[in-house]
Amino acid sequence: xxxxxxxxxxxxxxxxxxxxxxxxxxxxxxxxxxxxxxxxxxxxxxxxxxxxxxxxxxxxxxxxxxxxxxxxxxxxxxxxxxxxxxxxxxxxxxxxxxxxxxxxxxxxxxxxxxxxxxxxxxxxxxxxxxxxxxxxxxxxxxxxxxxxxxxxxxxxxxxxxxxxxxxxxxxxxxxxxxxxxxxxxxxxxxxxxxxxxxxxxxxxxxxxxxxxxxxxxxxxxxxxxxxxxxxxxxxxxxxxxxxxxxxxxxxxxxxxxxxxxxxxxxxxxxxxxxxxxxxxxxxxxxxxxxxxxxxxxxxxxxxxxxxxxxxxxxxxxxxxxxx
Amino acid sequence: xxxxxxxxxxxxxxxxxxxxxxxxxxxxxxxxxxxxxxxxxxxxxxxxxxxxxxxxxxxxxxxxxxxxxxxxxxxxxxxxxxxxxxxxxxxxxxxxxxxxxxxxxxxxxxxxxxxxxxxxxxxxxxxxxxxxxxxxxxxxxxxxxxxxxxxxxxxxxxxxxxxxxxxxxxxxxxxxxxxxxxxxxxxxxxxxxxxxxxxxxxxxxxxxxxxxxxxxxxxxxxxxxxxxxxxxxxxxxxxxxxxxxxxxxxxxxxxxxxxxxxxxxxxxxxxxxxxxxxxxxxxxxxxxxxxxxxxxxxxxxxxxxxxxxxxxxxxxxxxxxxxxxxxxxxxxxxxxxxxxxxxxxxxxxxxxxxxxxxxxxxxxxxxxxxxxxxxxxxxxxxxxx
Numbered sequence: 001x002x003x004x005x006x007x008x009x010x011x012x013x014x015x016x017x018x019x020x021x022x023x024x025x026x027x028x029x030x031x032x033x034x035x036x037x038x039x040x041x042x043x044x045x046x047x048x049x050x051x052x053x054x055x056x057x058x059x060x061x062x063x064x065x066x067x068x069x070x071x072x073x074x075x076x077x078x079x080x081x082x083x084x085x086x087x088x089x090x091x092x093x094x095x096x097x098x099x100x101x102x103x104x105x106x107x108x109x110x111x112x113x114x115x116x117x118x119x120x121x122x123x124x125x126x127x128x129x130x131x132x133x134x135x136x137x138x139x140x141x142x143x144x145x146x147x148x149x150x151x152x153x154x155x156x157x158x159x160x161x162x163x164x165x166x167x168x169x170x171x172x173x174x175x176x177x178x179x180x181x182x183x184x185x186x187x188x189x190x191x192x193x194x195x196x197x198x199x200x201x202x203x204x205x206x207x208x209x210x211x212x213x214x215x216x217x218x219x220x221x222x223x224x225x226x227x228x229x230x231x232x233x234x235x236x237x238x239x240x241x242x243x244x245x246x247x248x249x250x251x252x253x254x255x256x257x258x259x260x261x262x263x264x265x266x267x268x269x270x271x272x273x274x275x276x277x278x279x280x281x282x283x284x285x286x287x288x289x290x291x292x293x294x295x296x297x298x299x300x301x302x303x304x305x306x307x308x309x310x311x312x313x314x315x316x317x318x319x320x321x322x323x
Numbered sequence: 324x325x326x327x328x329x330x331x332x333x334x335x336x337x338x339x340x341x342x343x344x345x346x347x348x349x350x351x352x353x354x355x356x357x358x359x360x361x362x363x364x365x366x367x368x369x370x371x372x373x374x375x376x377x378x379x380x381x382x383x384x385x386x387x388x389x390x391x392x393x394x395x396x397x398x399x400x401x402x403x404x405x406x407x408x409x410x411x412x413x414x415x416x417x418x419x420x421x422x423x424x425x426x427x428x429x430x431x432x433x434x435x436x437x438x439x440x441x442x443x444x445x446x447x448x449x450x451x452x453x454x455x456x457x458x459x460x461x462x463x464x465x466x467x468x469x470x471x472x473x474x475x476x477x478x479x480x481x482x483x484x485x486x487x488x489x490x491x492x493x494x495x496x497x498x499x500x501x502x503x504x505x506x507x508x509x510x511x512x513x514x515x516x517x518x519x520x521x522x523x524x525x526x527x528x529x530x531x532x533x534x535x536x537x538x539x540x541x542x543x544x545x546x547x548x549x550x551x552x553x554x555x556x557x558x559x560x561x562x563x564x565x566x567x568x569x570x571x572x573x574x575x576x577x578x579x580x581x582x583x584x585x586x587x588x589x590x591x592x593x594x595x596x597x598x599x600x601x602x603x604x605x606x607x608x609x610x611x612x613x614x615x616x617x618x619x620x621x622x623x624x625x626x627x628x629x630x631x632x633x634x635x636x637x638x639x640x641x642x643x644x645x646x647x648x649x650x651x652x653x654x655x656x657x658x659x660x661x662x663x664x665x666x667x668x669x670x671x672x673x674x675x676x677x678x679x680x681x682x683x684x685x686x687x688x689x690x691x692x693x694x695x696x697x698x699x700x701x702x703x704x705x706x707x708x
Contacts, residue, residue, distance in 0.1 A: 009545050016541035067597060131375075140593075143376045145562045147596035154573040168573075241538050243566050243594065245377075251536050286542035292508035292532035 006287045011165045013287050014280065019171050019240065021279020022178035026233035027256035028263070028271035029185065030093065030226030036202045036266035037222045040111065043118035044096045046253020047125035048089045048227050052234025053244035054129065055088035056081040057140070057148050066149045077151045078235070086231035093227025094220060096121045102216075122249075130246035143246055150242045174236045181232050182272050185225065189268060194221060202266070258302055264312030273313050277301075364401035364652065368393075368643055369424045370636075371445070372437025372460075373412030377562050380588040382412070382437040385459040385636030387625045389434050391617075392640035394624065401647050405640070406430075412437070414444035421445035425452025431657050432457065432643040434636065439463030440510055446472045455658040457642055459635035462584065462607070464514065467678040476661055476679035478635045478670060479607040480686040480706075482511075485583055486518020487706035488688035489556060489605045493519075494526060496690065496702055497579050497603075499554035501528040503547050505567070507559030508532045515583050516558035528552050533559070538566045544574050552578050560585040565594035572598040581605065581690075588631045592696030602693045603701070608632050609670040610689055610700035617669055638668035683707055 006013060027049050034042045060066075065077035100117040133141035140146040152173070156166045189195035200208035201218045209215050237252070238244060255278060263274025278298055285297035309315055370389055372382040386407055393405050408424065410417040417436060424430050425448050433449060433456040436442035442461040449456050450472040458477040467481060493499045504527050506516035513532075520527050529550040531543050547555065555571065555578050557564055564586050571580065584606040592599060611618050611629050617637065621629040646660040665674045676682050686707050691698035 005546065005549070009549065012545050013542070016539075016545065020539050020541065144380070144590050145377065145565050145594040147565070147594050149596065150569075150573075150598075241566050242569050242596070242598075243538065245562070248538070251538075283542055287545070290532040291537060291540070291542055292534045294534060294537065 001288055003288055006284060009287065011160070011163045013283050015165065015167070015171060017280035017283035018276055019174050019279070020283060021259070021276035022174050023233050023237050023240075023252070023275075024256045024259040024278055025272045025275025026178050026181060026229050026236070027252055028260040028275050029182070029229040029268065031257050031260040032263075032265050032268060032271045033198075033222040033226045035260070037198060037219060040101070040114050041118070041257070042096070042223075042226075043115060044100065044121035044125065045093070045226065045230065046249030046256075047122045048093045048096070048249075049230040049234050049237075049252055050129065050244070050246070050249035051092045051125065052085040052089035052231040053148075053238050053248060055084040055231070056235055056238045057146065057244055059084040060149055060151055065151045067151060067153055069151060074152055078239070081151075081238075082232065082235045085234045086228040089231030089234060090224045090227035092125070093223040093230070097220065097223040126247055126249075141246075145243055145245045148238045148242050148244055152239050170239050174240055177232065177236055181229060182268075185229065186268050188225075198222060255298065258298060262302055262305055262312055264314040267312070267314050270312055270314035277313065364398075364647065365429065366401070366403050366431040366647065367406050367427075367429050368403060368432045368434060368640065369406050369408055369430050371408045371410055371417060371420055371424070371433060371435035371441070374407055374409035376411040377590075378412050378438070378560060378588075380590040381460065381631045384630030385437065385632035386434070388621065388629060388633035388636030389459075389640035391621055391624055392637045392644065395620070396644045398644075398647070403644070403647065410436070410441050412441060414440045417441035417445050418448070421448040425449055425454055428654075430454060431651070431654060432646070432661075434459060434639045434643075436461050439466060442466055442475070446475050450474050453654045453658065455643075455654065455661045457639040457661065459639050460584075460608075460632045463510065467680050471678045473662070474658060476675045478638055478668070478673065478681065479632075480681045480688075482515050482583075483518055484686050484706045485605060485607065485688065486515050487522050488704045489515075489581060489583060490519050490522035491706060492603070492605060492690050492702075492704050493523065493554050493556065493581065496704070497554050497581070499552075499579070500526050501550070501552045502526055502554045502556055503528055503550055503552035503578075504530045505543060505555065505557045505559075506532055507563055508534050509559075511560070511585055512558035512583075516556065519556050519558070533563065533567070535559075535563065537563055540567045540570045543567070544570050544576075547571065547576055548574060554579045554581065557582045558585070561588065561591045561594055564591065565599070568595050568602060569598040579603065584608065587691065587698065592693055592698065595693070599693045600695070604691045604693065604698055605688055605704070606631075606691060607686075607688050609634055609687075610691075611669075634669040638670050638673055641668065642666075642673065
């Protein structure tokens with residue numbers, strides 16, 4: 001146990017934890033929105049994120065962006081990759097909804113069936129990237145870790161005076177990017193007309209229908225929004241870690257789902273709080289002990305929090321968030 | 324609605340009946356072909372390992388090497404085929420494969436298991452079947468040092484030596500005196516890192532553990548930053564080594580990075596990209612000269628340079644083929660032959676001690692440097708001397 005390491009490097013660990021947590025939080029939004037509206041855990045959401053990371057790699061490959069490009073190219077490549085990832089992830093989420101959930105909903109299937117088709121979709125997507133695409137296109141597809149060129153190279157932008165903490169461009173992008181997307185989504189759901197529809201369906205689907213809210217369109221909307229957020233997370237993730245892999249969504253998805261539950265599933269701000277909290281806990285605990293127990297720390301904290309607050313830290317549903 | 328249910332019942336019944344019939348058929352042919360003891364020389368040799376999955380690039384070249392040895396062999400009256408069994412390196416998937424191989428008398432030898440975990444899970448199955456194994460790449464110490472089985476042999480030295488070789492490279496070749504040792508907290512990486520740490524003694528500055536599947540190594544990076552090591556050792560596999568090394572270099576840490584043979588393979592360079600330039604991988608696999616006959620033949624047959632353990636795979640097959648030439652016609656004779664085998668191989672002079680290991684004076688490692696995505700042999704390290 002090395003509490004000295006935690007205290008002496010507290011600033012650094014906090015920055016690391018917020019970076020990690022920001023990505024959890026963005027992915028957690030997809031779980032929480034779908035849950036808020038449909039009372040359904042979309043287990044295919046981890047693969048929605050995975051598809052986004054591949055879209056980033058695809059964009060870089062198509063426009064030929066590599067490490068060491070000029071500033072113009074870096075900005076263009078990053079923006080295009082962001083759009084491509086959002087589009088790919090939102091498209092995947094929508095496809096999952098259309099293929100795995102809508103037909104069942106039309107037939108009034110019991111809730112458990114949706115979980116199974118979600119897991120099935122998740123496996124299909126993993127195998128598409130792990131096996132199927134490799135057969136047609138060869139590398140880089142397959143069950144291997146794939147390098148993504150670090151188009152946006154990590155550089156220290158400034159050092160926080162006093163505590164002498166170096167902050168790099170990638171971290172700024174991740175933290176600011178995540179928070180901006182969160183605020184935008186929160187404002188959208190709480191202020192816009194479509195957002196009002198989302199909240200209405202979350203509160204009471206039947207009454208919302210009677211009031212003229214098109215429930216199917218709201219469901220499509222939450223899948224697209226959740227998917228787009230996973231796409232943003234995918235870009236930020238690849239900027240920080242420069243890799244992807246066919247099963248990369250699994251652990252991120254598990255942690256993001258944990259973050260969503262921790263913050264109060266169905267609650268947008270809960271996803272943010274849960275994500276950041278989980279990231280910080282993991283990094284702090286890893287600093288005191290080591291990283292081989294990361295999942296234990298995360299789930300012990302989850303259990304303890306749920307014992308005292310069974311509905312999560314913020315504990316409200318999407319509908320009640322600000323009705 | 325009722326009518327369609329009946330249709331489905333009919334379809335289902337037909338399907339079940341068909342399956343049952345085809346199952347009978349399979350049993351018949353199976354019964355016909357499993358006659359190995361009738362004096363003629365028709366045998367199969369099994370190769371068991373991760374032929375797909377994240378670590379396949381460490382295994383496939385060795386099986387190709389074995390295939391090459393078989394293709395180049397003039398068998399006389401013997402007809403021998405190599406059958407590949409994919410386990411993805413997973414002990415749970417290897418167990419049924421081993422049961423199948425051990426139960427089919429037409430298999431006279433096993434090349435593998437390629438990884439230690441699957442070998443640990445299956446060696447008693449092969450022992451019960453009495454079928455000799457020659458592994459090209461399973462290096463866990465306990466496979467031969469704790470509870471050895473008679474059928475298991477390997478062409479590579481075990482991990483205790485590798486830890487010593489890595490430590491020796493770090494102190495003698497890299498001139499390191501403050502080494503940061505990291506492992507992946509699983510069966511391969513942890514004991515390897517333990518051994519390195521033990522050999523380094525006070526030349527190790529700090530130790531950290533990570534886990535399989537991890538991609539964010541920030542807590543480890545901050546520990547490295549404050550320890551200021553002059554070299555970093557990682558015990559683990561490619562999937563985690565690539566993001567770890569990228570984050571080390573992103574943080575501006577330039578200390579040399581060295582890993583064990585878990586990083587050996589073309590996928591390491593692909594996964595780590597530019598950040599992996601100059602990283603060192605220690606491997607008991609002998610380098611193959613680019614212009615050797617073996618390299619030429621291999622390239623001609625498989626369209627690429629011989630990769631990880633290709634020479635060891637070739638040697639493993641050669642041992643079995645020599646056994647057939649010597650007149651071994653059943654598993655017991657073959658096992659006896661392999662136990663006492665000595666001969667010159669591509670990778671080293673081959674012999675097995677009483678545990679099935681490479682004799683201590685033959686143990687040798689090579690440090691490979693990652694240059695532009697290719698692992699280039701740098702220096703030979705003899706841990707025994």
